[in-house]
Amino acid sequence: MNTSDRTLKLYNSLTGKKDVFQPLHEGHAGMYVCGPTVYYDVHLGNCRTFVSFDIIYRYLNALGYQVRYVRNITDVGHLTDDGEDRMAKGARVAQLEPMEVAQKYTVGFHDMMRIFNTLPPSIEPRATGHIPEQIEMVQDILSRGYGYERNGSVYFNVRKFDRENPGIYGQLSGRVLDELMAESRDNLKSQDEKNDPADFAIWMKARPGDIMVWKSPWSVGFPGWHLECSAMSTKYLGQTFDIHGGGNDLKFPHHENEIAQNQGACGCAPARYWLHTNMLLLNGKKMSKSDGNTITPVELFTGDSPFVSKGYSPMVVKFFMLMAHYRSTLDITDEALAAAEKGYRKLMETNRILQSLRPADQPYDGSESAADRAILDGIDTAFSGMDDDFNTAIALASLSELGSFVHKIANKQLDAGEVSPWVLERLKTVFNAFIVDILALQDELDAAGDTGTVEGLMQLILDIRANARTQKDWGTSDKIRDGLAAVGISVKDGKEGTSWTKG
Secondary structure, eight states, X not given: OOXXXXXXXXXXXXXXXXXXXXXXXXXXXXXXEOOOBTTSOOOHHHHHHHHHHHHHHHHHHHTXXXXXXXXXBXXXXXXXXXXXXXXXXXXXXXXXXXXXXXXXXXHHHHHHHHHTTOOOOSBOOBGGGGHHHHHHHHHHHHHXXXXXXXXXXXXXXXXXXXXXXXXXXXTTTTOOGGGOOOOSOOOGGGGGGSSSTTOEEEEEEXXXXXXXXXXXXXXXXXXXXXXXXXXXXXXXXXXXXEEEEEEGGGIIIIIHHHHHHHHHHHSSOSEEEEEEEOOEEETTEEOBTTTTBOOOHHHHHHOOSTTOSSOOOHHHHHHHHHTSOTTSOEEEOHHHHHHHHHHHHHHHHHHHHHHHOOXXXXXXXXXXXXXXXXXXXXXXXXXXXXXXXXXXXXXXXXXXXXHHHHHHHHTTOSOTTSSOHHHHHHHHHHHHHIIIIISOOOOTTSTTSOHHHHHHHHHHHHHHHHHHHHTTOHHHHHHHHHHHHHTTEEEEEETTEEEEEEO
């Protein structure tokens, strides 16, 4: 699909409205997404964010853009509330080297992303691999007068920046400076070094016991958490690029401080479009480890949690996520997951049936039937949903509506020839492209992905059963049906023949 074929709108957190996507370079798109801090297993909220941006990445590709997707790995500088580096804390608790911790949880993160069938980014830089770039950015900020050194640490002067660049700091989060809390997650013990509580560290002097440290012109220390994304995004996408994404919880202070750093270093805005995913709820409440109201991806898959009655497969969980728009809160309940499971299975079954359909034998006379128009309108609605800020909920609803035509065709409820051959082929192509290439939902009928083998075997089994029924061998027929039911395959006998579904 050519990029000029459609008008794509993105909800831009910076402007507070949907803006038409106009990339800096025609036919190209640069996107940076804040990746995980790899000191612990990736949590479900992270999974939703990265699944959402994978869909965005895929749809931009489907529209014909050449996309450079950069997603970082944070392995230094992200501090806990008491000022300890999260990587160092993870290493101390596990009695490992920090890089062992980083490697362990990076591998785990990649494994989980493969389970959810997401594509790897174009570039995946690590914070520890870009210390020189971060030091250079600190120097640039200092040379332009927006930073100051104090006892070996360097702080960003938010008040001065705001005076000289009014309206920038706070625009993303929608707050004015005087209302902002000192939430920059710096070393809290050094608050008295700052000119103002709103200032945040861009380089921190090492304390006794710190082990992830580097030499700099100011001290042996480490970069601030916000700095890494500013340095890495601009290194790979340029001083100004198209899209910056992340979870809604990163708007302030992380993204707000990124914008200030970039402006402070070069006088130019970083991303033109800022996209944010919303949070997950569990039974209507915010997830909280301290309150015990939490569930991990693995617990969701295995069912080993009091919050679910059984395990749900990764593709069912992904389908559940896509049933809501990425900017909406998503409430995880057992009932909603069960409904998603039914919807997912029906979608997969519909696509299997659709791909097996063949056009009517009579030649196409060039006319367009009411069914043709309805199918083409449904296809356009699916694309329009994605064009409207990547609304997967609308796209899935449209695919469901199109599925009703598929079943009518399969069940001969539409007269032969009522759907033109080219419309049927268009439907087959687009339906499969949405499932496989855009929404990236795998058919879990066959874990190996070899659905053709399973289809062939099932057709053989059903042919044997049909032959038994023809010969009134009800014992064999029932034995096959009951045996398939025992392994989760349901057989349905109808006027138009026998069909089967998994589950």
